[in-house]
Amino acid sequence: MSLTNCTIHVTQRQERTIYLTSELAKELNLSNTRSVHLHLGGKSVITALRLLKKQGHHLYVPLSVMAQLRIPHLGSSMITCSNGKDLRIGPLIGILTSVTGSNSAPFGSRTSFLREFMRVGTNKSYYFGFSPRDVNWTQQTVTGVFPGKEGGWYRKTVPLPDVVYNRLPSRKAEKLVSMNAFKHRFVQRKIPLFNWAFFEKWDIYNLLKDSETFRYVPESHINPSSQQIKDMLERHRFIYLKPTGGSLGIGIYRLTYSPKRGYFARFRRSGKNVLLRFSQFQQLMTMLHRNSGRLRHYVAQQGIRLIEIDNCPIDFRFHLTKNSSNDWVVAGIGAKKAGRGSITTHVRTGGQLMTPEQVLEEIFGSRADQVLANAKEAAIKLAETIEQNGKHLLGELGFDIGIDQNEQIWMFEANSKPGRSIFKHPALKKEGKAALKYVYDYCLYLSRFRARRDS
Ligand SMILES: Nc1ncnc2c1ncn2[C@@H]1O[C@H](COP(=O)(O)OP(=O)(O)O)[C@@H](O)[C@H]1O
Ligand SMILES: [Mg+2]
Numbered sequence: 473m474s475l476t477n478c479t480i481h482v483t484q485r486q487e488r489t490i491y492l493t494s495e496l497a498k499e500l501n502l503s504n505t506r507s508v509h510l511h512l513g514g515k516s517v518i519t520a521l522r523l524l525k526k527q528g529h530h531l532y533v534p535l536s537v538m539a540q541l542r543i544p545h546l547g548s549s550m551i552t553c554s555n556g557k558d559l560r561i562g563p564l565i566g567i568l569t570s571v572t573g574s575n576s577a578p579f580g581s582r583t584s585f586l587r588e589f590m591r592v593g594t595n596k597s598y599y600f601g602f603s604p605r606d607v608n609w610t611q612q613t614v615t616g617v618f619p620g621k622e623g624g625w626y627r628k629t630v631p632l633p634d635v636v637y638n639r640l641p642s643r644k645a646e647k648l649v650s651m652n653a654f655k656h657r658f659v660q661r662k663i664p665l666f667n668w669a670f671f672e673k674w675d676i677y678n679l680l681k682d683s684e685t686f687r688y689v690p691e692s693h694i695n696p697s698s699q700q701i702k703d704m705l706e707r708h709r710f711i712y713l714k715p716t717g718g719s720l721g722i723g724i725y726r727l728t729y730s731p732k733r734g735y736f737a738r739f740r741r742s743g744k745n746v747l748l749r750f751s752q753f754q755q756l757m758t759m760l761h762r763n764s765g766r767l768r769h770y771v772a773q774q775g776i777r778l779i780e781i782d783n784c785p786i787d788f789r790f791h792l793t794k795n796s797s798n799d800w801v802v803a804g805i806g807a808k809k810a811g812r813g814s815i816t817t818h819v820r821t822g823g824q825l826m827t828p829e830q831v832l833e834e835i836f837g838s839r840a841d842q843v844l845a846n847a848k849e850a851a852i853k854l855a856e857t858i859e860q861n862g863k864h865l866l867g868e869l870g871f872d873i874g875i876d877q878n879e880q881i882w883m884f885e886a887n888s889k890p891g892r893s894i895f896k897h898p899a900l901k902k903e904g905k906a907a908l909k910y911v912y913d914y915c916l917y918l919s920r921f922r923a924r925r926d927s
Contacts, residue, residue, distance in 0.1 A: 474500045475552040478529040489520040491532035500553040512541045513564035514632035542630045548595040563919035564598045566633030571603040578617045590619045592912040604654045634919035636665040643670045664918040668864035674716040676886045679861040688883045696772035705729035710775035721816035745813040776882045778874045779835045784810045790851040790871040796913035800855040802848045804903030806894025807831040825897045850881045867914045
């Protein structure tokens with residue numbers, strides 16, 4: 473396979489012929505070829521090919537071909553030819569998300585993140601954001617939102633993309649049968665779509681159950697019975713109750729049992745941390761509405777005694793991505809110190825972002841490097857297992873990982889659409905950029921704009 477960059481120009485000539493500079497043709501092994509299929513995303517046209525005795529990597533395309541292929545703009549792009557016949561420009565990378573009517577922020581609060589992602593492959597790839605209603609399956613086109621060169625955004629209709637990066641923001645919308653069917657239409661057309669849907673905590677538990685990585689998962693039960701809760705409290709002294717499809721710490725309870733003083737429940741209500749005490753176990757169950765089915769979508773999880781600084785528990789966000797070789801890498805790690813009195817480490821409840829080195833050196837001293845290396849290894853294994861046991865392509869993952877006082881590593885949660893708040897830490901800005909680059913490289917891998925091991 474040959475792959476290089478080229479500059480695309482338009483020619484006013486009428487005939488359906490493209491012109492390549494001889495240098496470019498040589499690089500693509502097309503010096504003796506007279507006709508090719510030129511592809512962009514899902515569209516292609518057959519054209520004659522002529523060589524131009526000119527230096528550099530240039531491709532001249534007649535207007536009719538530009539229009540048929542719906543090439544979104546002139547300028548630089550990658551170009552690849554694998555078989556002496558199919559010439560592909562692109563890749564055309566589509567980001568599936570929700571699109572608002574606004575011109576300045578077409579992707580709502582995700583706009584600046586997506587703009588940053590689209591900047592990574594500027595002058596090499598075509599990027600656009602789109603929502604499900606922007607796809608016209610009959611014509612096999614998408615009307616996407618493209619980043620303007622001087623800022624701003626514009627809409628353009630292009631072929632179906634080479635690869636789809638799923639960043640749909642709504643759990644509820646993503647669960648609809650119609651959304652599932654929509655995503656399957658890409659798969660049926662052999663268009664890779666990665667990060668299929670939000671994860672649920674209980675699904676991840678089941679994916680890991682029979683694997684070597686199960687030792688990193690605290691004991692958990694879905695829709696726990698009163699007896700199970702009581703049992704777990706006796707064995708572990710404290711447990712977490714978490715909505716299986718929840719996020720941001722919303723709806724979480726931390727239950728504690730003290731043989732002398734009874735049962736305690738900690739949670740957050742109306743922006744405040746609440747602590748309730750019950751002398752009877754049944755009173756606790758009544759408060760949780762266990763009998764009216766309120767815990768049906770809850771997971772009860774063994775509480776882990778996390779490492780602490782100033783009496784505040786600390787856990788870690790491991791941001792993992794695939795790279796251009798389809799391998800998992802730990803792109804960045806943030807340490808999160810819980811706000812005082814908070815049962816979770818989220819920044820919105822007073823949590824503080826730190827670097828893992830800062831925290832681990834304070835707690836483990838000279839063992840810090842080893843502890844971090846062990847946690848990274850665990851995270852990579854967890855990612856590999858989730859991907860292998862899951863049904864869909866995965867390019868990015870955010871793990872909430874705890875380390876206890878015995879250096880044991882625990883995974884609380886896997887996020888398939890991880891936020892990027894850890895990269896706001898000044899010491900993690902570089903990692904934030906690297907994470908975007910890895911996702912871009914994975915797009916190149918999936919769209920075959922990189923040599924693939926399996927091809
Ligand atoms: N089993 C547990 N033991 C100790 N702390 C936990 C446990 N489960 C969750 N936590 C704390 O609560 C936070 C939120 O839990 P998580 O499972 O990530 O739910 P969410 O989806 O709401 O983010 C974790 O980052 C961690 O600080
Ligand atoms: Mg979490």
